[in-house]
Amino acid sequence: MPTTRSDCTALDAADALAHARARFALPDGVNYLDGNSLGAVPKGVAQRVAHVIEEEWGRGLIRSWNAAGWFEAPGRIGAKMAPMLGAAPHQVTITDTISINLYKAVVAAVRMRPDRRTIVAERGNFPSDNHIVDSIAETFGLSVRYAPAGAIAATIDRDTAVVELSHVNYRTAEIQDMAATTAAAHAAGALIVWDLAHSSGAVELHLDRDRADFAVGCGYKFLNGGPGAPSHIYVAERHHTHLQSPLTGWYSHKAPFAFRHDFERADGIKAMLCSTPPMLSLLAFETALEAYDGIAMSAVQAKGRALGDLMIKLYDERLARLGFGLSASRDGARRGNHVSITHAESYRIMQALIARGVIGDFRAPDVMRFGFGPLYVRFVDVFDAVEAIDDIMHKSDWKNFAPPESGAVT
Template identity: 50%
Template structure:
């Protein structure tokens, strides 16, 4: 493809004006929204409003007057359509790691006599670490199986299956409905991590009959660094499952200040401590970037961007090997290529103004966020990468010695 042809795709793109909702630095091609979403233009003003008026002037009154107390469920209701959930099946709380702990422990308690958590090796580290931490007490076992043998690993000893819908390294995507059906057929609960899915690929928890899910707010949802996460519990399980972290905000009547815990009958039972209002304000502004956007069109553009990048890189960059599924229905919204010197190549590429990231041992990873990424940017990124590889400019001690590539 020529650069002019890429520009023509942008001119015909019905989503092109969504880019105006973001503050993107000049001279940078940002292909890492799958790690940290770009800053929405509305966020600074929303944060200022929260700090200066709601906190500064309203003080404690803003828990009621500014709706702070309802923020975890109000913001969750805006996430629900992006993941195929009902508004009353989602709540925003804590981090993805903490939410994984809550749901794993709740699932184990709901399946007495079963002591196994099934997952895959190479799952996102925090998912594995949380499961391993639970198993460290000696009463629970973590069983890993390659993704093509996950279903075989689910038997009558399994309480919960925990998998990431879109793999963080390769973008390979599970068939959510098929795996969920298999887990439930063996009597286990199914827990999905949607951190690399929500806001990027179609997710329909309801149609898949999913049991449980978690996801983060700072990647495709554009909530800012460390944004609060979300968790999902299917309506049919809500009366049965209770959070193991029985903090005061999860109480049925937190402001009665009773000594004994009684769980809230709604999704608020999954709250623990006081909601992080500044983080929730930023996340709410991030979710507003999806207003009026057709999720199907969003996904189609993301995959078209990825297809273009794969075609250009394979045409121009010998020495790189595609490490993501070629078929768009089998992948999320990022693409990884393997290179034996991936770390210095990515460091040099970032120095040239193309921001992707590196995942060891050898993967160059590029995210395609259709809300703000253009076809011309993708074309230029592949061209700059080709020039970098051809010139050997990456083979420099400055890039090899750099401490971290995100």
């Protein structure tokens, strides 16, 4: 029996996370399936930012660095989100961007393995990661061995200083086995840096249990922190005593307000800070995290998986015969929180969808990504999106949209 819309409303009625949608300020008439690029706005964020501007900044002025707890905010917020990563609180801080944190983490790890000359990285990872790794290799006279994610473990050898890869791939959403790949790196004496861009806030993570060395993640995707929200970085406690970030600013100094000219590294995770945090974004992110209060990451992952399973079922029933391909794992246990569908005209089809209020994104050359913000996407939204694609194809609506110009965002 083909899946009907009322099957999906029944799934929504039985959804234990359905209540969380009320925690978001979603615009009317929009079916938002792009939480993997930019999460929706949690309620309370606008008020918090207004309060910070009017009261803490407006009235408190410079005093708020102490009085409003600004100075300690990166560590305080890192500790708040640490359980979502399966990490003890003192190992996480909120700072910089994913790419900058990746740079700091990979260099810090390379410095812990001075006799080794190779970085192993994922061919098919998000390009920024590979640009960063290539730049580090050039600066430090190392070489990079690229391998597909599935062949990473077999590529690690006794010359590998650091392994860098994404836990959830940005195109296919394939999940890597963190425990197994980390163990393979450690067995060869290497360290591992995980990119959690598509994992944090989407899937269950156990960084401590799985013995991750370093990890970096995203604030603006599934964690809904807002455009350009600061990233998070995790460093396992066992590495804190040898932690040498390449970006030693005054915030990584043990006594920033002593204004000493010699550098003395801050203890612990603070060593991964560099400079003055963007306080409005940071505090917006702190309030955004409250959308997850009281919700277990196992339930979040289960919901995302169920939404993805539904999308794939509907793809089989309605889209496969229309010339689409599936670029996602059918095994829900190995799939993160988005489903990628391919078509030679993906860009124009996505534009036609967006014109109808169904927002996903496009990744060149031919991928349409549909991400399921598990706290606010409903099963019926997935149904409506597939219905819209089906209709666009039958009416050839996509032909009304121009082919991509280079540089287009979505």
